[in-house]
Amino acid sequence: MNDIVVEDLSFAYEGTDRLILNGINMKINRGDFVCLLGQSGCGKSTFLRLLAGLEKATTGSIKMDGQEITGADLDRSVVFQDYGLFPWMTAGDNILLALRQRYPKRKKSELQKIALDVLQDVGLKPDVYKKYPKELSGGMQQRCAIARSFSIDPSVMLMDEPFGALDAVTRAKLQDMLLNLWSHEDQHKTVFFVTHDVEEALLLATRIFVFGQSPSKIIFEHSVKPEERPTRANLYTSEPVAKLREALIANINQDVMSHIE
Numbered sequence: 001m002n003d004i005v006v007e008d009l010s011f012a013y014e015g016t017d018r019l020i021l022n023g024i025n026m027k028i029n030r031g032d033f034v035c036l037l038g039q040s041g042c043g044k045s046t047f048l049r050l051l052a053g054l055e056k057a058t059t060g061s062i063k064m065d066g067q068e069i070t071g072a073d074l075d076r077s078v079v080f081q082d083y084g085l086f087p088w089m090t091a092g093d094n095i096l097l098a099l100r101q102r103y104p105k106r107k108k109s110e111l112q113k114i115a116l117d118v119l120q121d122v123g124l125k126p127d128v129y130k131k132y133p134k135e136l137s138g139g140m141q142q143r144c145a146i147a148r149s150f151s152i153d154p155s156v157m158l159m160d161e162p163f164g165a166l167d168a169v170t171r172a173k174l175q176d177m178l179l180n181l182w183s184h185e186d187q188h189k190t191v192f193f194v195t196h197d198v199e200e201a202l203l204l205a206t207r208i209f210v211f212g213q214s215p216s217k218i219i220f221e222h223s224v225k226p227e228e229r230p231t232r233a234n235l236y237t238s239e240p241v242a243k244l245r246e247a248l249i250a251n252i253n254q255d256v257m258s259h260i261e
């Protein structure tokens with residue numbers, strides 16, 4: 001079943017006539033892990049904002065389960081690079097706030113239990129619940145942001161370079177954690193994940209799209225066959241992954257060069 005269908009989408013920010021996105025078509029199945037690549041400024045974040053319902057298509061449409069996306073919805077949660085936790089609230093209260101919006105009628109004690117469970121799911125100890133964001137490392141804050149996002153059980157997670165600000169070791173740990181969370185769900189969540197990092201996309205994606213620029217359109221797409229999905233151990237030795245890496249880099253480079261020449 002196609003969960004999200006993007007048809008002939010074009011977009012210009014209000015008050016401007018410059019098209020940021022043009023002629024985007026995409027059919028995404030429930031449970032796909034979609035990675036979006038492309039050079040800086042090509043419109044990846046803008047595309048996520050449209051999926052989130054924070055912007056409206058100029059022409060064309062984005063439909064989820066056959067219904068046009070017309071505004072924000074807790075069924076599509078967003079994780080940004082800068083963690084997005086409210087600094088004046090503890091990690092636990094940040095998660096509780098999201099849970100309260102999702103489940104307004106449930107008891108506080110039930111919601112606290114969900115918050116503690118999701119903190120554990122992302123590998124954090126219970127004492128993190130009472131800590132303020134400034135008392136946590138960048139990696140811990142991003143774990144909290146992901147925990148908050150998972151806690152409200154959205155069908156779709158929109159992740160805008162969530163690991164872009166982290167060091168390589170923390171980043172690898174969080175990639176493994178995210179894959180683990182995603183793959184252990186009975187029904188996988190659909191993930192849209194923006195990254196600049198080809199290796200990250202190769203490791204995570206079941207679908208990869210490369211956006212070109214001015215205005216942005218899809219210049220390359222690939223569906224990864226289940227038997228070709230790499231692990232961290234064979235990321236650099238698998239033949240299909242090597243071929244895909246070559247194709248991704250060639251397409252991104254070609255797009256960069258065509259805007260320099």
Ligand SMILES: Nc1ncnc2c1ncn2[C@@H]1O[C@H](COP(=O)(O)OP(=O)(O)OP(=O)(O)O)[C@@H](O)[C@H]1O
Pocket residue numbers: 013016020038039040041042043044045046047
């Ligand atoms: N609110 C806005 N109003 C007008 N133009 C905007 C607005 N936000 C972004 N843009 C422009 O839209 C284009 C695409 O930006 P966007 O942030 O979507 O690209 P990106 O591919 O996510 O970039 P990066 O990889 O650097 O994060 C850029 O030219 C940017 O200047």
